[in-house]
Amino acid sequence: MKIINLILLITGSFSFMAKAQDAVLISEGNFIRGVIKGTNYSTVAIEKDDQTVVQYQAKDIDSFIWNGETYLSKPILIKKKLETRFFKLIESGAVNLYSLGDKKVTEQPQQARVKVRPSFGVGMGTGGFGGGLGGGISIGGGGRRDNEIVTDATNGKVFYFIEKPGTGPMQEVVLENTSALKSILLQKLSNDEDLVVRIKASEGFTDLNLMAFIKAYNASKH
Numbered sequence: 001m002k003i004i005n006l007i008l009l010i011t012g013s014f015s016f017m018a019k020a021q022d023a024v025l026i027s028e029g030n031f032i033r034g035v036i037k038g039t040n041y042s043t044v045a046i047e048k049d050d051q052t053v054v055q056y057q058a059k060d061i062d063s064f065i066w067n068g069e070t071y072l073s074k075p076i077l078i079k080k081k082l083e084t085r086f087f088k089l090i091e092s093g094a095v096n097l098y099s100l101g102d103k104k105v106t107e108q109p110q111q112a113r114v115k116v117r118p119s120f121g122v123g124m125g126t127g128g129f130g131g132g133l134g135g136g137i138s139i140g141g142g143g144r145r146d147n148e149i150v151t152d153a154t155n156g157k158v159f160y161f162i163e164k165p166g167t168g169p170m171q172e173v174v175l176e177n178t179s180a181l182k183s184i185l186l187q188k189l190s191n192d193e194d195l196v197v198r199i200k201a202s203e204g205f206t207d208l209n210l211m212a213f214i215k216a217y218n219a220s221k222h
Contacts, residue, residue, distance in 0.1 A: 036066040059084040093218030096163040
């Protein structure tokens, strides 16, 4: 319910605008409009209307909207240390599905008059999320013109997380681990007999049918 209210709050704030803009929500009712320049899932940078670039750490803000997608700041254990990361909201409702990372991010130069030149690197491990996140945001960069912003990101892996509010913290799910994912889905979606049958009969999972299972479950709970 909190996530739904958050989405309604943010989208409602921009309903009057003819052209959609990105936004950073620092706290309820306190947001900044502009253009998101990039994120490494720990930090996000936004170019404000006055063409200055501001960076925010995940631990310091509530969420941000980028190209119509919502990214929520949430705590997670990384190497036994509690840290905060931005998670992209894929599906929301009785069960929430989040992703972290991108399969492919291309370099997108943007021209603007700014005082800083951030370069963003997304370094994702090849194993599970426990491998941690690499990369970061560096200010300045040799050889770049003052009016150039370049978002550099590497091809990475997408990590998926399931959360059923009121039943504990979100859990990472690995598509390739069919047995473990099936067990988690049967636990989270246990009170939908039709889905239970379909999950048990599944021989494997993709990002698409994972989303479809959760979407169907949430639709049945309205």
